Amino acid sequence: MPSDPTRHPATSFFYREATLIWEARGSGDTTFVLVHGIGMGRTVFTGLAELLAEHGRVIAMDLPGYGEAPEPDRTPTVERLADIVAAFLRAEEIQNPVLIGHSMGTQVIVEVAARHPDISTRLVLIGPTVEIGQRRLGIQFRKLARDLIDESPKVLLTGAREYLRAGPNLRRKMRAMPVHRPELAYPHVPGDVLVLRGEADTVAPREWCEYVASAVPSARLEEVPGSGHETMIKNPDPAAELILKWLADD
Template identity: 60%
Template sequence: MPENDALDQAADAVDSAIDKITGVPTDDGEIEEFSASGMTLLAEARGSESAGTTFVLVHGIGMGRKVFADLVRRLQPHGRVIAIDQPGYGEAPEPPRTPTIERTADLVAAYLRKVSRGPVVLIGHSMGTQVATEVAVRHPQTVKRLVLVAPTVDRHHRHALSQLARLGIDLLGESPKVLLLGAREYLRAGPHLRRKMTAMLTHRPEEAYPRVEAPTLVIRGERDRVSTVRWCAEVAAALPDSRHFTVLGHGHETLIRDARPAAQRILRFCDEG
């Protein structure tokens, strides 16, 4: 057996073992690649095509769609759930150039128009909130409701070292599930993570928030050191139509650790008039 084939098989075995340990489904949903403007995203869909609500999940820096497994499981009975690997993350190929947050948002919006299921409930986590916000601002017809979980980047701490230090403190005492999934996805994010961090820090979400038309739910983990109380209050205040929810006992990775409280609040938000 060629050495590369053996390495690939070993990597697949490790990947499958991590899925089983962390509760990620070992079977894929409906997988689709979508390319535009020199970038490719990967989308995995689960749930009924006939359901009235489509939830679209956008991950944070260094992550990928598989970290949303628990949230997908909890939302799936209530609609169609699509989790995205952004370009260069998860299993999506690395683009020739690291895209800005705005360009990634345009790619996501182009994919949503292709899916053509009407306005969606767009859920972003961490850096994914920046992408989701830009989708809502630049392509408002694609977003029915917006959910921002652990929004970044705090304008008071727009520095790579500050962000990394705060994330490191936040991860102290985190569950093995979060640490194992996070480590795998950061490895998958590849050698260009520094450029991706620069794209995240360059973006100024506070300039976009006042232009969001969709009703928006801001969710923060009580112990989140990255998305502080002060910052999340500013985010909620800047949004024209917002409400705020705190997940007690959770940190920055609240959607990965245990998505139940956030999922329950998201579903109530979707039922609001």
């Protein structure tokens, strides 16, 4: 397969004692910024990035302590991760990005929008976490286990590889997710939002996603039939189609 001439090597960005790794592909007026979930890294977005790169510039990142990004001295809160992403967007002078977050990544990008309203953004929340009343790690692990029972080998192998790369401090990093209160940020998200879930997602149930969509001033909820929490890994085509249609309707 020929190499992608629009793909640029991974680069590091350092901000307040933490480093994220990012790479870009594609070109165009629209910039998509992909933010992964807990235990993951930018490689889980490869399929989605390739599809979106046909319609604009795509930036995928490893948050500090995930993927290829080094472990920071302190485990960042969701709010601190959002500040790092916002600092990156400013440093790279990225105008009007479409921020796409998966799972915990949705928590990060809603904080980017709410805490940094000077950065004009549109958000795609894929499988948003964490449901009110379900914010214990044991509950979340059980939900994820149920979701993965019927998943494809591609999803299982990709997830296992990324969880191993996240390192021995993964459990400590996971604690940042359930203590965050995304519902406090939702009403302060100024831009348009697409809430996207797999039809069979047990981690982000429909009732919770309906709440998320209603709590954001301007949001739409869409579902991918026959998919679970890892919908953009198993088959990214439906997710890409829904994202592009939402942008065209905007």
